[in-house]
Amino acid sequence: MTGSGKLTTMVTIKEVARKAKVSVGTVSNVLRGSTRVNPAIRDRVDRAMKSLDYHPNQIARSLKTKQTHLLGMVISDITNPYFPRMVRGAEDAAIEHDYLLVTSNTDHQIEREKRVVSVLRNRRVDGILLVIAPSDGDTEHITNTVASGIPVVCLDRVPRGIRLSSVTVDAVRGAEMCVRHLVSMGHRAIGIITGPMQLQNAIDRLQGYRNILAEAGLQEDPTLIGNGDFRTESGYLLTKRMMLAPLPPTALFVSNGMMGMGALKALKELGLFCPADIALAVFDELPGNESYSPGVTVVAQPEYEIGYRGAKMLIGQIENGEPAEPLAITLNAELRIRESTRLRIGTTRSHVRE
Amino acid sequence: MTGSGKLTTMVTIKEVARKAKVSVGTVSNVLRGSTRVNPAIRDRVDRAMKSLDYHPNQIARSLKTKQTHLLGMVISDITNPYFPRMVRGAEDAAIEHDYLLVTSNTDHQIEREKRVVSVLRNRRVDGILLVIAPSDGDTEHITNTVASGIPVVCLDRVPRGIRLSSVTVDAVRGAEMCVRHLVSMGHRAIGIITGPMQLQNAIDRLQGYRNILAEAGLQEDPTLIGNGDFRTESGYLLTKRMMLAPLPPTALFVSNGMMGMGALKALKELGLFCPADIALAVFDELPGNESYSPGVTVVAQPEYEIGYRGAKMLIGQIENGEPAEPLAITLNAELRIRESTRLRIGTTRSHVRE
């Protein structure tokens, strides 16, 4: 069968009604299970629906009820291993409440974020889960959305300047645990590769690093701070540059997983081994981390839970109204110590540079 | 503001019309850019839309036009590293044509697949991209969907018994390349961990393996064939079992990436190193493969392209009608040789068992 356009006409509630010899109102009632319907009639209707392979038109329903039972989720890139578990968590929560989740990528671009949010509003999603893109206070599209009555819950990071409900991770504390561990292993020249400074969580991770340096009485060394952007490439480049510098660090703390993969690759190419030549710790669990050698010490975030609880929170606001004050859940990250930072006995290089 | 339900009423085309002092028909016209509209009026309308933060109701539009510009995508689990790139490819193609992609997980369960497809039909998606779950010929939900006029394109694998458009990878050839490589490295005791035999691509990969054994004049050994299910756990368990058997293989070919990760973990726990103790090759690229050591030899599939071309094909069928004959694109996999199968000189174990 060649041609264009729909060839088959969708079966509607009207046809079901006709086949079951009842009115459309009655069919609607059995669909919604609302009022008690005469069992015999309900049965006739059910049978009619089955035999016609009837699929209620959610579009028409939404137009009437003004609820789509759609949730929008805005992330930077599903291809980034950090997100799949978060999306999965959100989806599982959504399904529990009979919502469908639509996920869109922004590739870290604020302009795409605006477009995506706009599309989601056209689609009349009931609420939005938002992992914001880096920007300099470009938040009008978000405030407009909230003002229009669509609840928004931020995940992983919050925009500065406006107050929104959110589910985040205590990044300062996570970074502190990690860097403290490095210090406890005897390191004094600890490098960091940061994220983009427009992002709160990047700032927090740097802050945690600084806190521990201060706590340990270590001087901050600008040559040991690489300014990354959370992408693989920058982790790769900055690691190479730092390790090739006159006074390289003996330990490196990388602010996120993508950059961590880049760092690992750089070390591999430089022929440097962990922990023998350098200790490596990464904020974010790494894909395949327990299968490969060496296992890398990481600060693992509860991505699934971020998504799950964020969606739960969002659905709560959709169904019970938005709270007077934005809600904020802060989850804890977990330090997972692996081989990449294990103590070395009689290593060839000193942990102390001076 | 506490309370329940929408507090703000959505801006409609009618209000825009009133504000711009034109009729709704005219507003619709400028929205669709259809008939030539007087520039001055168009401008007035544009201004009104902007100032009201108007977002056209796609729901109402869909009800009228009978097109949602929604694509459904059914996968087993976004958390499986094989899928994100495929989803991204599909999404990119969708966006190019102004479609929105909705992705749902089945967790390999046919019952969930049925439910998901049903939900997608309720939502009146214009077409469906389907990565089928393993089942024994349970395809009525699919044929019903197609019969109802919704195009379906299968990705990665096709159901047996029915004919559908598809984008797949030549798995036989991919497996052949890989096992031939193993043979060329001198291996004669080559083990395989297979996928579930209800899946065509699992069958194909086993077939490729068998073809090369025959080509090389090697006897098939049942103790070297582990029957897995494409999940990490089975790769882990079967690898342990096989390596602990009286006559372990000198090379192992694992049929997919999840099981490959499991195999890697098993080898790590057993203290076996690649390629010194065992050569390892995996069908599917592994996450982080180029960052870790040893790099694992893999048969890499073009996941992104599968998704991208599948979505393009689907959109073609939506917009130009379904072809008389199902379309089928077969893409090639690529063998990427890495350290895990490199030749060993003067190894402690023989490549030949007898």
Add this chain to the structure above:
DNA sequence: CTGAAAGCGCTAACAG
């Protein structure tokens, strides 16, 4: 407990 009918926001004739 069931039927009839209005109307959700938009598009697409059609009339002016």
Add this chain to the structure above:
DNA sequence: CTGTTAGCGCTTTCAG
């Protein structure tokens, strides 16, 4: 070139 209006499939009063 612009305005009017019917109607997409469903839910939801309101009568019967």
